[in-house]
Amino acid sequence: MTSSPTLKTNVAAISIFASAGMAAAKFAVGIAIGSLALISEALHSSVDVIATVITWLVVRVSDQPADAEHHYGHGKFESLSALFVIALLYVLAGGILVESWSRLSEGAPPPTLSAIPFVVLVIDIAVNFWRARALHRAARETRSQALAADALHFASDVLGSAAVIVGLVLTGIGFAWGDSVAAIAVAVMISIIGLRLGRSTIETLLDRAPEGASEKATAAIRAVPGVVGVERVRVRMVGPTHFIDAIAKVPRTYPIDRVEAIKKSAQAAVSKALGDADLTFTAVPVARDNESVRERVMVIARNSGLAVHHVTVHDLGEKLIVSLDLEVDGDMELLAAHEIAHDLEHSIREDFGEDVEVDTHIEPLEPELPHGTDAAPERVEVIRAALMRFAGNGAIHDIHNVRVRDTDAGEIVNFHCRAAPSLSVIKVHEKVDEIERALRLAFPSIKRVISHAEPPRA
Numbered sequence: 001m002t003s004s005p006t007l008k009t010n011v012a013a014i015s016i017f018a019s020a021g022m023a024a025a026k027f028a029v030g031i032a033i034g035s036l037a038l039i040s041e042a043l044h045s046s047v048d049v050i051a052t053v054i055t056w057l058v059v060r061v062s063d064q065p066a067d068a069e070h071h072y073g074h075g076k077f078e079s080l081s082a083l084f085v086i087a088l089l090y091v092l093a094g095g096i097l098v099e100s101w102s103r104l105s106e107g108a109p110p111p112t113l114s115a116i117p118f119v120v121l122v123i124d125i126a127v128n129f130w131r132a133r134a135l136h137r138a139a140r141e142t143r144s145q146a147l148a149a150d151a152l153h154f155a156s157d158v159l160g161s162a163a164v165i166v167g168l169v170l171t172g173i174g175f176a177w178g179d180s181v182a183a184i185a186v187a188v189m190i191s192i193i194g195l196r197l198g199r200s201t202i203e204t205l206l207d208r209a210p211e212g213a214s215e216k217a218t219a220a221i222r223a224v225p226g227v228v229g230v231e232r233v234r235v236r237m238v239g240p241t242h243f244i245d246a247i248a249k250v251p252r253t254y255p256i257d258r259v260e261a262i263k264k265s266a267q268a269a270v271s272k273a274l275g276d277a278d279l280t281f282t283a284v285p286v287a288r289d290n291e292s293v294r295e296r297v298m299v300i301a302r303n304s305g306l307a308v309h310h311v312t313v314h315d316l317g318e319k320l321i322v323s324l325d326l327e328v329d330g331d332m333e334l335l336a337a338h339e340i341a342h343d344l345e346h347s348i349r350e351d352f353g354e355d356v357e358v359d360t361h362i363e364p365l366e367p368e369l370p371h372g373t374d375a376a377p378e379r380v381e382v383i384r385a386a387l388m389r390f391a392g393n394g395a396i397h398d399i400h401n402v403r404v405r406d407t408d409a410g411e412i413v414n415f416h417c418r419a420a421p422s423l424s425v426i427k428v429h430e431k432v433d434e435i436e437r438a439l440r441l442a443f444p445s446i447k448r449v450i451s452h453a454e455p456p457r458a
Contacts (some may be wrong), residue, residue: 019049035111037164037182040096082201089194096187100180110171121161128157160186220269226262242277252285323359330364375404390438396431410447421455
């Protein structure tokens with residue numbers, strides 16, 4: 001979920017005018033009737049005006065994207081602004097407590113009552129209640145600490161105005177201390193709200209992980225197909241964004257492009273679980289319990305940057321036999337090629353044990369893009385006829401899509417054929433292999449034969 005700069009700035013701007021108007025009205029009426037509680041609440045609202053102006057300015061900065069100096073964006077400007085507002089609230093609360101105690105000690109005269117302060121306070125409660133709800137919704141949608149602080153301020157204004165009304169009522173029925181006690185109640189509420197807001201703001205600045213965020217991110221990453229396990233997850237908040245550092249285990253047999261796909265899936269998963277999230281995903285390759293011997297050999301070769309194929313493994317009970325074809329540069333001297341093969345065999349023995357028997361067949365590496373041309377139609381027809389003759393009326397039939405290419409190394413033949421769908425892969429391979437051997441014997445110029453067997457048409 002991404003934050004909406006327009007929503008945040010619009011809500012903050014509306015709050016500025018509303019705060020200023022209500023603060024001025026309460027201050028004027030408080031001075032006129034001599035009510036410390038009403039003046040205190042007006043000063044509280046004045047701090048809210050300052051806070052809202054700061055919020056309006058800060059959200060315009062905090063929504064700017066990351067740059068060369070702020071790699072995690074500008075979201076923590078909101079936390080700093082919230083700390084400044086909290087400091088103002090505590091200065092105000094201290095001043096109100098000092099003045100209230102002074103009035104109680106000196107026995108200051110009670111305020112002059114009329115209907116005007118009650119009307120102003122009721123309007124103020126209605127306006128602040130509406131603003132607090134609007135700001136709370138906007139803060140929840142945008143995950144803005146600055147708007148959340150503003151919402152708490154206006155919620156405290158509602159309680160403060162209610163306390164002032166109680167104080168004025170107490171004064172009206174003969175309790176001269178009612179106004180000063182109401183002012184003290186306002187100061188206490190300001191302090192409690194400041195403490196509550198300060199705790200969450202300081203936790204954000206100290207990079208404390210949001211409650212439950214680490215568990216949600218871990219569960220989301222662990223559920224991604226291909227992730228074997230999660231070693232560590234760290235979460236920090238910068239403005240509305242969860243920045244997540246995760247170390248996850250993936251099978252070491254996976255190619256790089258598949259690991260990259262896992263990373264993208266993990267990013268989507270944590271974004272769905274937490275909303276606005278930025279994931280740094282470190283993949284640790286690990287060996288799985290069900291990893292085959294052949295897969296382990298291929299991993300060893302790949303980690304050495306070597307190309308191998310035709311890896312075969314035989315288990316003689318007390319000894320493991322591994323044979324493979326190693327491709328090297330055809331122009332390489334035999335001594336250098338033999339050293340490469342020796343190092344690969346040593347790496348395999350380190351992984352499986354010294355008693356493993358390893359045989360390496362060295363062969364020249366095929367060029368990546370060998371030059372070739374299509375053979376003449378007459379030559380293709382000769383090869384096709386030979387394939388049909390060698391197939392006869394056996395299990396392999398319907399020889400089709402025959403292609404012949406001339407390359408520097410010799411002819412390359414590709415063809416498709418059909419076999420009974422009930423035949424096993426081993427049987428099909430044996431039958432096709434017989435045809436391929438017969439073709440190469442009949443035409444020595446053929447370098448390679450590639451067949452594709454498929455079931456009969458439905």
